[in-house]
Amino acid sequence: MAEFFFDYGLFTLKLLTIVIGIIAIVVVSVAASMKSKAAPEGHIEVTRVNDKMDLLRDTLSAAVVDEDEFKITLKKRAKVEKAERKAHLKTLKKGAKKNAEKDIEPDRKSRVFVLDFDGDIKASAVSSLRQEITAVLSLADKSDEVLIRLESGGGMVHAYGLASSQLQRIKDREIALTICVDKVAASGGYMMACLASKLLAAPFAIIGSIGVVAQIPNFHRLLKKNDIDFEMITAGEHKRTLTMFGENTDKGREKFAEDIEDVHVLFKEFVTSHRPQLNIEEVATGEIWFGQRALGKALVDELMTSDEYISNACEKADVFEVKYKIKKTLPEKLGIAVQTALDGTLLKWWDRGTKNQYYS
Secondary structure, three states: OHHHHHHHHHHHHHHHHHHHHHHHHHHHHHHHHHHHHHOOOEEEEEEEHHHHHHHHHHHHHHHHOOHHHHHHHHHHHHHHHHHHHHHHHHHHHHHHHHHHHHOOOOOOOOEEEEEEEEOOOOOOOHHHHHHHHHHHHOOOOOOOEEEEEEEEOOOOHHHHHHHHHHHHHHHHOOOEEEEEEOOEEEOHHHHHHOOOOEEEEOOOOEEEOOOOOOOOOOOHHHHHHOOOOOOOOOOOOOOOOOOOOOOOOHHHHHHHHHHHHHHHHHHHHHHHHHOOOOOHHHHOOOOEEEHHHHHHOOOOOEEOOHHHHHHHHHOOOEEEEEEEEEOOOHHHHHHHHHHHHHHHHHHHHHHHHHHHHHHO
8 A cells, every 4th residue: 555655646746856857848838929029130240250260270279289389379479469458458549539520431351241141032131131241231331341251053134133232232332342152152152042142152152043934733533533513713814824723724834934934034134134244145154053153154253262251351350140030939949859750860861861871
């Protein structure tokens, strides 16, 4: 009997622990949702890239350079930096008085603002990009530069049209816009990339795909075979040209093709207006080219990775990464964690399969 009560008590404690855990999760979720309603949906994060580069260099030096020599180097650098800051502060104070009288901005190093755009089919990243550009334009002037690390295989025309319009805001302010493509800028991605004052690409980055594609399945014959009617009422001759369930006509197909061709013409005109050096009829075939070939066709201006460009920029300018972080709810965070775990598992399986295929 004593053993029964012991087991029952243990079971009750376990059950109570589970219930308390569930209640705690619910309370945290409700509190988070209430807090998110009052707080802004996101915030700007700024990182000085020069400091990151210095940290990388110092970490490596600490491992490979003689310990005493490394300490002496750090002391010398600290002394030089202190003297430079002192001289800079003195110059600022002296110049501030003169500039105040003449209403002149004080001299400073140029700045490079680094933004990232990782595009999907809906160009979802534009929600963060527009906030980042707004923040940068509130401070940047003509002596500064904006660098976009762009990765996108394209997607919806209107979505990438909006993303391109965000980049146009930078050019309208006469601020240098550099775009670097490390992997891919195709279709809508190239629509954005062509706005660059200077367009860089890695040697094997995929560039181009200046074309338009649309596809739609049609289940009319399947419905007809199963005696299922589909009715659609429209007002306007071309309100619907092709549908998924109705019987499509040659006239509808012809109109749909005309619309696609018109979008392609607009795409070509847009690219030509920003890169007049292109032979647009030669490159607007929907084909893609790797970096080296794209350079030969004037689709890009130079072959270089974003890492190399940023590293060079740090030697002569203050470089800042600007990110707009959108707050995620608890369910979203849990969903991302599950997705990451699944992606990792699938990639491991793929790696094991291909390893046997190519390296056995």
